[in-house]
Amino acid sequence: MAENGVESEGTQKRAGAKDKQNGNYADSSLRERKQQDREERLALVLWKRPLQTLQYSFLETLITLKEWTLKLWKRRGTVFLLLVLLSLFSMAYSVEGAHQKYIQYMEKKFLWCAYWVGLGILSSVGLGTGLHTFLLYLGPHIASVTLAAYECGSVNFPEPPYPDQIVCPNEVAQGGITLWTIISKVRLEACMWGAGTAIGELPPYFMARAARLSGAEPDDEDYEEFEEMLGQAETAQDFATRAKLAVQNMVQRVGFFGILACASIPNPLFDLAGITCGHFLVPFWTFFGATLIGKAIIKMHIQKLFVIITFSKHIVEQMVSLLGAVPGFGPSLQKPFQQYLEAQRLKLHHRAGEGTPAGENWLSWVFEKVVLIMVCYFIISIINSMAQSYAKRTQQKKYCEEKTK
Known part of the structure; x- marks a missing residue:
């Protein structure tokens, strides 16, 4: 009896060890399979599998639109209230009257703020794969206002054409240009962009x-x-x-x-x-x-x-002079920078309707192409991400079906 008890206990231990080994093997096999699925998803990009990537991206877009539609339907009361408010605003916008100047001012400010908030969202959304809109849009805008402020001696640029185009005002502001003056001029754009990055x-x-x-x-x-x-x-x-x-x-x-x-x-x-x-x-x-x-x-x-x-005036001038001191290719780089700065100064002193001065150099051309390349890369990354998301969705669906069997 004792021997049978010892044998039974040993059999149980061996069975437990075997089950544990089987469990570890199953976990290891599951991890390997998930790793293979992850590698397969990461290989789903336009330059490797263009047709499949476009197909998966389109299907994921349809699924996302369907999910958003269902969420909006669940909150149809809020959606109806927003539609009513939008209808009232449209009526106020279309009816002539003394209130039109306030409507136009609100519209202009809202669109301007929405533009920078949208750029901020694009910059931070996507777990580090967003479009770097600070380097492409906000940074150059602040730099342009800074250079124009020192050149014009004022930040009271006539509107319009500001902010689409910066033109020096007819009268120079009292007290000159200070750091705080420029900060106040670009505060709204910067804060809206920062709020967009927080939303992202x-x-x-x-x-x-x-x-x-x-x-x-x-x-x-x-x-x-x-x-x-x-x-x-x-x-x-x-x-x-x-x-x-x-x-x-x-x-x-x-x-x-x-x-x-x-x-x-x-x-x-x-x-x-x-x-x-x-x-x-x-x-x-x-x-x-x-x-x-x-x-x-x-x-x-x-x-x-x-x-x-x-981008303060004296610092920019010092940087250009230091660039010319670089042996070899320094003077060849200094000349286009000086031409670019001079072209920008001429633009600042042109009044609206007078046309713009000619003489765009290769720096502007290069910057435009860099912006275009980054925007294209951002669009491609969105397509790849949508395709990989759909692949992940199908893989998870397979896991759920296997568990239910």
Whole structure:
């Protein structure tokens, strides 16, 4: 009997060890399969599989539009109220009267603010794959206003053509140009752009929050990277990993002020802060409030000051003179820069309706082509992302079907 009991106990242990081995094997097999699926998704790009990528991107667009339509239908009361307000505004816009000047002013300001908010959203949305609209639009705009302010001796540019075109005013402002004067001139554009970047940080937050509330484990590269970093030791040797861990710890431990600190400085790792806040169910207004204050006020003033100081008249002249001192190719680079600056000064002193001076040089041509290339890359990245999202959707559907069998 004793021997049978010992044998039975040994058999149970061996069976338990075998089940454990089978479980580990199954987990390993599942991880390998997910890794293969991830590699297959990443290979779904226009330059490798153009037809399949376009097909998947189109199907994902249709599914997304369907989901948005269903969400709007669930909130049809709010949609109906917005439609009523839009109809009233359209009536006020079309009816002639003394109120038209106020309507036109509101329309102009709204479109101007919406333009910069949209550019801000494009800059930060997409977990680091957004369009760098600060370098393409806001930075050059601030630089143009700065150069024009020192050249004209005023920031009271006539409207129109400002902001589409900067023309020096007939009268020079009293007191001259100061740093604060230029900051005040571009404050609205900069703050709206910063608010747009804060809105663009919401998708990672909602993604991680929804995953935590549902108890699901999404097969997402950024989310999995986040989970791995949470489990890593603080003695990690890789600098990038240590920096990411520092962001996670600051946001998790300090809360509002930690989010504010991360959002107030140029930080390419802030997307991970959004995932952290969503994962730990940080309240929405705590996350968005700190992000909005940090990006639209603190960080925006830091970037704005940097651009204004860099493009101040005396600093630009010193940079051009130093460029000519570079041996070899320095003078050949100095000449087109001087021609470009001179062309911009001539444009500033032309009145509206007089035409624009000729003499666009290769710097303007190069900048236009750089902008075009970056916009094309952004569109291609959107198509690739939509196609990979649809592939991920089909793979998850297969996993669910296999579990139900």
